[in-house]
Amino acid sequence: MKIEIKTGGKRSVISHLKKNYGLSNAVATIIARRSDESFFVMPWERKELEEIEGEITASKFIKANKDLKTRVIGDYDIDGVMSTFILVDGLRSFGMNVDYYLPKRKTDGYGLNPNIVKKAIEDKVEMLITCDNGICAHESVQIAKENGLKVVVTDHHIPSDTLPNADVICNPHLSKSPEQCGATVAYKIIRHLLDDMPNKYFEAMAFATVGDVMPLLGENRQIVQEGLEMMEQSKWEFLNVLVDLAENPQYASNRITARDIGFTFGPCINAAGRMSDAEIAERLCLCDDKNELVKGVRGLIDLNEQRKELCTVATEEAIQKVNKEDKILVVCLENASDSIVGIIAGRLVEQFYRPAIVLTHMPDGTLKGSCRSTDNYNIYEGLKECEKYLTRFGGHKKAAGLGLEEKNLDTFRREINANCKEIFEKKIVCDIRLAKVKTSVLLVREISTLEPFGEGNPEPIFAKDVVITSLRRCGKENQCILVFCESGDKGIAFDGDEFEENLNSLFGKEKVQKVFDAKDTLSCTLAFRLSESEYNGNSEVSLLILGAK
Known part of the structure; x- marks a missing residue:
């Protein structure tokens, strides 16, 4: 394991962030070292979502062909479900006759295929609109065109050297726009067709942005920030039931976070496509009946539990191989x-x-x-x-x-x-080195300014020179290690075996054992994230330890 500490950060950027946003030097430095202030979108500085290649052309084409019988072809993952929801619900609100089809993972595979097109022809569909797929479906698009169907491809995946022969293609890569999910592409088309965009479309776009692991920088960061705020007062019945029934106490808080979507709510939606049929999740997104939603969401949670069990067995097999x-x-x-x-x-x-x-x-x-x-x-x-x-x-x-x-x-x-010429080595990259004094609760709270955390904007990792005065095993199976420092800082290493091995490699087993017995100390640099907890009504800072050097 290698631990690195970032350096640099333009002083002008740090000064700007401190002066204009009232940030501490530590948080301003973290932002400056990650990139610059451009990704740091404050609530009062939000902008209109940028236009991507094909969105206006697509919306005009759809508007001109409003009377055609239309079918949306989505995908079986969270982005496919959410982008289909936005398009189907939005086009229906626009007054169109539209249904949808989500490919079956086992029988159809990914995206638009010739069989899906042939079924659309049999059903006398006149226009196909893809979402979260289609950019590489050359054969299927050609079959549709040869049979007189209009085709609109909306996708966010990387195009091949040639494009399918669709009437319109909307894809951020064609204009070298920042990476966005399929639901964002769908949202940007629908916004030109409806005078009043319901918040649930924005919430679905934010949900997909996190669930499809888009980088949470720039516009994506703004989408998730706004979407999470909307979710607190959501009128989208599906989301409210999902949050109520699937909430994981481990991540529960007074507000929904990107972590909740990524680790708790999102996997329930993905479980439908993985274990059964994504149509189950799609139908629930479009449903307003509370009783049906409760029954359906419980089904999604059950599917996710089954998925977890299968993953445990398969992971063990994979590691052996x-x-x-x-x-x-x-x-x-x-x-x-x-x-x-x-x-x-x-x-x-x-x-x-x-x-x-x-x-x-x-x-x-x-x-x-x-x-x-x-x-x-x-x-x-x-x-x-x-x-x-x-x-x-x-x-x-x-x-x-x-x-x-x-x-x-x-x-x-x-x-x-x-x-492959790259070299792979597990390393922890720390955003900043903290002073040796006890870590402040105020710093922990200020870090929340950097949320939402996720791909491209991970939760900050800190480094600190400490003297460890005591180590103690804890947890049901003694799988964790509590760490006590001379500065007054307390921490926990959740993977106790890995952390103990880390310390043994640095200081030797005998010396580390003496610290477990409180008969010696260790001077080292810890890498950790920060967490705030309450004990007897008092707020405390915990170091969530990742490693030492």
Whole structure:
């Protein structure tokens, strides 16, 4: 484990943030070191959402073809569900005859395909609108066009070298706009068709922005900030029931946070598409009947619990199959559902700090998989270099999907590893080094100014030189370690075994054991996040310890 502490930060930016926003030097420095003040959007400085390539053209085209029987084709993940909700509900409010179809993960696969188009033709659909998919669906779009259908592609994924032959394409990548989710693309089209945009569309856009792991910078940050505020007074019945029934006490607070969406509410929506049919979640998004919503949301929660159990088993299998000599981990599971391989890949990245590709066997004899990557490796480009071995691939720099013939698996694994020049090492990057005095509750509260935390804007990590005076095991199975410092700071390492191993490597087992026995001390630099808790009515600061050097 390596611990680094950021340096720098333009003094002019730090001064500007302190003067204009009343921030402390520590928080202003964190912002300046991360980028500049441009991502730091205060509530009173919010701007109109920027226009992306094709949004006005798409809205005009839809308006001109308002009387056509229309079908929205979404996706089975949280972004696909939310973008479909915004388009379907918005177009219905605009007075259009519109239905929708979400591809079935097991039988349809991702996005618009020829069979979906043929079914639309049979149903006498006259216009197809994709959301969160379609930018690479060349064959399917062509079939639709040849059969007289109008086609509008709205998507946020990276286009290939050629574009599908759609009537209109709306995609932020075509104008080199910042990365946005499919729900944001959908929202930006609908805003030109309705005079009064309901808050629930903005809330759905914020939900998808977090759930689809978009960078929470600039406009995305503003979307999530505003969306979270709207959720506090939400009139969207589905969201209110979901929050009431799925709230996890571990993350519960007086307000909904991006963390709640990412770790509690979002997985319940994704569970529908992973374990059954995303149509279940979509129907609930569009529903206003309280009794039906309660029953349906409980079903989503049950599906998510089943998903957790499957993931636990599959993760254990994947860890056993990892070739630790590889830079890019490529694992093929025997019986895992393709709906969970992305989650397993993410867990391998967390454990081994290397990009991971997890595949599973499909009924047709091929392999299907998902990839997750580290910050310093573009997995999409890695797949592109090996595309001759793949039947399909697509995605982003940190997450992608792929398919290949089993006979090409070993060759693919060797080549993607041979092409990789990056070095992977687990490291903790601290935003700032704090003074040796006891950490203030005021600092913890000021950090909330930087929320929402998530991709691109992680919760700050601090470094501090300390003298550890005592260590104590705690937790049901003694899995955690309490840390007491000479400065008065108290902390906890939730992965006690990893932290103890970290200390042993620095000071030796004998000396560390003496500190457990309160017979010696350790001088080191701790890396940690901050948390505020209450004890006997008093607020206390806890260091959530990540490592030491």
